[in-house]
Amino acid sequence: MLMSSSDRPAMLFYQANGFRVLSPGSHVLCAVSGAEVPLEALRYWSAVRQEAYASADLATRRLLSQD
Numbered sequence: 001m002l003m004s005s006s007d008r009p010a011m012l013f014y015q016a017n018g019f020r021v022l023s024p025g026s027h028v029l030c031a032v033s034g035a036e037v038p039l040e041a042l043r044y045w046s047a048v049r050q051e052a053y054a055s056a057d058l059a060t061r062r063l064l065s066q067d
Contacts, residue, residue, distance in 0.1 A: 009036075012052070014045045030054035032062050 010025030019042070027036040031051035044059040045052045053059035 010039055012045075014047045014050050014052070016047050019045065028052040030058060032058040 008025045009028055010021055011023035012019040013022055027038050030037055030053055033054055035054045037052055037054050
């Protein structure tokens, strides 16, 4: 079965002021909750860890953790 880019997660390269799409898709997965985050709603990520987060709370929790 073929999947369109709207049905799969995108692969992104996260930078300090934005991100670059490496592989097209409609969403990314939150590194903490596993929730799908639509690209147009993506506001929180870590360029150092190359991770996306679904909310400011989840981003803060992850950044304060020892992992």
